[in-house]
Amino acid sequence: LTILGIESSCDETAAAVLRLEDGKVTLLSDVIHTQLEEHAPYQGVVPEIAARAHAEIADRTVAAAMREAGIGYDALDGVAATSGPGLIGGVLVGMMTGKAIAQAAGKPFIAVNHLEGHALSPRLGGDCAFPYLLLLVSGGHCQFLEVRGLGQYKRLGSTIDDAVGEAFDKTAKLLGLGFPGGPAVERLAKTGNPKAFDFPRPLMNRPGLDMSFAGLKTAVARAAAEAPLTEERLADLCASFQAAVCDVLAGKARRALEAFDPGEGESLRFVLAGGVASNKAIRTALEAEAKAFGGELFAPPLRHCTDNAAMIALVGAERMAAGGIEGIGDLGAGARPRWPLDEASATLDPAYA
Ligand code: ATP
Ligand code: MG
Ligand code: FE
Numbered sequence: 304l305t306i307l308g309i310e311s312s313c314d315e316t317a318a319a320v321l322r323l324e325d326g327k328v329t330l331l332s333d334v335i336h337t338q339l340e341e342h343a344p345y346q347g348v349v350p351e352i353a354a355r356a357h358a359e360i361a362d363r364t365v366a367a368a369m370r371e372a373g374i375g376y377d378a379l380d381g382v383a384a385t386s387g388p389g390l391i392g393g394v395l396v397g398m399m400t401g402k403a404i405a406q407a408a409g410k411p412f413i414a415v416n417h418l419e420g421h422a423l424s425p426r427l428g429g430d431c432a433f434p435y436l437l438l439l440v441s442g443g444h445c446q447f448l449e450v451r452g453l454g455q456y457k458r459l460g461s462t463i464d465d466a467v468g469e470a471f472d473k474t475a476k477l478l479g480l481g482f483p484g485g486p487a488v489e490r491l492a493k494t495g496n497p498k499a500f501d502f503p504r505p506l507m508n509r510p511g512l513d514m515s516f517a518g519l520k521t522a523v524a525r526a527a528a529e530a531p532l533t534e535e536r537l538a539d540l541c542a543s544f545q546a547a548v549c550d551v552l553a554g555k556a557r558r559a560l561e562a563f564d565p566g567e568g569e570s571l572r573f574v575l576a577g578g579v580a581s582n583k584a585i586r587t588a589l590e591a592e593a594k595a596f597g598g599e600l601f602a603p604p605l606r607h608c609t610d611n612a613a614m615i616a617l618v619g620a621e622r623m624a625a626g627g628i629e630g631i632g633d634l635g636a637g638a639r640p641r642w643p644l645d646e647a648s649a650t651l652d653p654a655y656a
Pocket of ligand 2: 313314315609610
């Protein structure tokens with residue numbers, strides 16, 4: 304199966320061509336355009352600007368991916384595009400582009416849940432089999448899920464306020480570090496003292512897998528206001544913030560790993576996915592937790608942690624291979640600003656199209 308994938312749910316315009324043959328994944332192309340310059344002056348993603356930027360380069364991005372793959376549209380078996388959740392203007396651009404190509408080429412269209420893309424992203428590497436315990440940490444989401452197979456997602460716990468990526472972004476903004484915040488905070492944290500500030504570890508010792516990060520950001524704001532922000536203080540604040548995040552995620556991961564039963568004869572796989580999964584300190588902390596339980600941590604390469612189209616094409620390919628997409632596919636599907644991953648299984652139901 305050869306699938307064109309399109310991603311446009313936030314501030315990345317991306318297109319990729321992926322081949323899935325006998326369970327083996329080959330990426331023929333993987334183009335990502337990040338709208339950094341467009342949003343930088345506002346220190347955050349502006350939905351209207353994002354939608355326009357997607358509209359301006361979506362066609363060229365797809366053309367580049369096809370050129371790089373060295374195939375024509377007739378060689379495709381389907382076209383997959385992110386259909387939610389995300390900023391609706393951008394989602395519409397990607398969906399319309401995908402639907403137009405699918406119709407013109409006479410191929411099925413596959414409406415993909417962006418979170419399912421993140422959830423399956425470690426499978427781009429080819430060695431991460433089902434089932435697995437998943438920690439999805441991105442700009443808009445923070446949740447533990449049990450992944451039993453394609454379309455089988457059970458949410459075990461989520462943040463009750465901010466997502467982790469959001470906490471990184473807001474912390475960076477209040478410290479004047481620019482956007483996106485994650486990479487900036489991580490860079491500064493490297494030279495700081497993680498014990499300089501004793502920030503809270505919200506909900507860490509409560510039972511269950513729900514998390515909370517809004518209070519942590521407030522604590523950083525309060526500490527930052529206490530004295531002038533020298534280079535050293537800035538680094539200490541970042542390091543202490545990141546250490547608190549690591550502790551909370553590791554503590555909850557311990558709980559989740561304890562409760563997760565992979566089933567008879569299955570090894571224990573723990574997956575870390577989403578933009579925040581590119582954070583080295585978090586990766587290291589969670590790798591240690593997985594090892595402590597005799598398991599293995601799977602996290603995609605950095606390029607596939609943040610938004611990309613390869614993961615969207617992979618969902619399309621896996622769904623098609625499973626037999627859920629026939630004829631014109633999901634051509635009737637609409638854009639969904641909200642679309643919890645637990646409901647992604649609905650797209651396997653032919654009645655959905
Ligand atoms: P969602 O997937 O929930 O819809 P999104 O698509 O905007 O949200 P992603 O692209 O998966 O999110 O991830 C972007 C987020 O990841 C941003 O909040 C960014 O700050 C964070 N991030 C990126 N790199 C790092 C890093 N090195 N450390 C911490 N956070 C990071
Ligand atoms: Mg982004
Ligand atoms: Fe994302």
